[in-house]
Amino acid sequence: MIDRNRPAFEYFTHGLGSSGEPPLAMKIDIVTLFPEICRAPLNESIMKRAQKKETVDLYIHNLRDWTTDKHHVADDAPFGGGQGMVMKPEPIFAAVEELRNQTSKVVLMSPAGRRFDQQMAAQLSGESHLVIICGHYEGVDHRVIEHLVDLEISIGDYVLTNGAIAAVVLVDAVVRLMPGVLGHEQSAVDDSFSRGLLEAPQYTRPAEFRSWKVPDVLLSGNHAEIAAWRNEQARKRTKQNRPDLLR
Ligand code: JCQ
16 A cells, blocks of 8 residues: 555645744654554544644655565564564665655654653744654664664653554644644643643532532632642642652
8 A cells, every 4th residue: 555645634724824924834754664553643633633724744654665675675683683673774764865855854763762752842843844754673773863863752761562653642742732733822831841840630510529529719710819729739749740840
């Protein structure tokens, strides 16, 4: 099956944003041996959040399309011995050299990468073109990292079977920060991590559920008191769950 140039979602808009500048746009190319892993989740969440003025252009490519041998081999045994397989350099170089332009950032998803966080997501959301290589098996030939990749990114300290899963996480976190993708522009700003604290607890109706009452202050209408309560709760929760954020 040919995945090349098949958009997972496409949102073209015309004219200028409400602020008068042209709408920001990003092209994203994901290169993976498992394109189907990316397709469904990226069609779902991002399309639902995409707003009119947004332009995001996402393509999911099968790395096997850039293999040139009869059996479309993309991996081989590691030099020096050891278990598992290593991704061969030739198809990865061919794919990226075809897809990239002078402004592209080439990213490799790998547990050996730099740890992804909200700040990195915000930085990447300002790029015009991301080419994301998904690692698999025991890793990729190191010449890819030395001579092709701009940034090795890990989404966390655990090993996945498949870098495509990590790429979905990265794309979702980056695209939701682009102007117009979230319903309320404010919600991206107020999120956990952007202030360095976790979010305060939230409640909705009913005001009493199985005898558990929503804190009175939230029903008081006193916005200064509510803000102070939320601040205190955010600190408490951060101390409990993420003491590393307070240091
Ligand atoms: C990404 N956090 C974990 C697995 C090797 C490039 O080499 C490898 C890539 C993978 C897949 O990605 C992850 C991952 N961020 O496991 C092994």
